Amino acid sequence: MKQKVIVFGGTFDPPHRAHTELPPQIAEQVGADKILYVIAALSPFKSQTPPTPAHHRLAMLRLATATIEQAEICEIELAREGPSFTIDTIEQLAQQYSSDVELRILIGADQAIAFHRWRDWQRIVELAPPLIMLRPPHTKKEVLDAIGTFVPKDDLAQWQSWILPLDMIDLSATELRDEQQRACLPLDSLLPTVRQYIEEHGLYNDQ
Ligand code: ATP
Numbered sequence: 001m002k003q004k005v006i007v008f009g010g011t012f013d014p015p016h017r018a019h020t021e022l023p024p025q026i027a028e029q030v031g032a033d034k035i036l037y038v039i040a041a042l043s044p045f046k047s048q049t050p051p052t053p054a055h056h057r058l059a060m061l062r063l064a065t066a067t068i069e070q071a072e073i074c075e076i077e078l079a080r081e082g083p084s085f086t087i088d089t090i091e092q093l094a095q096q097y098s099s100d101v102e103l104r105i106l107i108g109a110d111q112a113i114a115f116h117r118w119r120d121w122q123r124i125v126e127l128a129p130p131l132i133m134l135r136p137p138h139t140k141k142e143v144l145d146a147i148g149t150f151v152p153k154d155d156l157a158q159w160q161s162w163i164l165p166l167d168m169i170d171l172s173a174t175e176l177r178d179e180q181q182r183a184c185l186p187l188d189s190l191l192p193t194v195r196q197y198i199e200e201h202g203l204y205n206d207q
Pocket of ligand 1: 009010013018106107108133134135169171172173174175
């Protein structure tokens with residue numbers, strides 16, 4: 001059987017419980033040996049709001065993934081100029097790994113419903129078929145309906161099979177960047193080591 005590698009891209013600004021709890025469950029479900037956390041330099045969809053400097057996000061991601069056995073951090077997007085397009089990353093990884101490795105990209109429901117806006121999305125699907133995590137406020141039906149607007153009808157059953165049976169985690173980095181909201185969220189929304197890093201470096205104080 002082919003070895004499976006999950007490619008999990010994100011801004012991780014900051015990395016939170018959904019980023020750390022869901023991927024290992026998915027690795028178990030699909031029989032993947034590795035979860036590649038690909039840290040974006042600049043998301044093409046978030047260019048209006050520059051992220052926290054990469055060295056801080058990388059340090060937080062290292063802390064967040066320290067105890068995840070299958071996790072490996074991939075910095076190839078930080079080394080590239082300009083916005084981080086997933087297709088460039090997947091093409092690069094497909095060359096790097098041998099053909100007996102099966103790549104799968106992991107995305108949340110918010111990304112799945114907008115997947116047709118990703119550069120060369122059909123090519124991404126060919127090289128690394130998605131795995132999809134449901135995420136509030138989207139129901140499975142809403143996600144499938146949205147996907148049905150841009151994929152051929154015959155492909156829809158396959159996309160449906162890519163939506164994973166997982167308990168949803170209602171969390172986003174956006175709410176964690178807001179100091180007041182962060183104070184109201186459950187303490188375990190962030191790993192204690194990440195929370196401590198944020199406090200020590202005074203991150204997200206002025207938003
Ligand atoms: P932001 O609020 O800044 O948009 P985010 O919480 O979505 O950030 P990202 O680093 O952008 O975090 O997310 C990386 C990937 O993880 C994306 O595919 C996103 O859809 C997914 N993701 C993030 N939070 C969740 C969640 N609570 N449930 C499922 N998937 C999630």
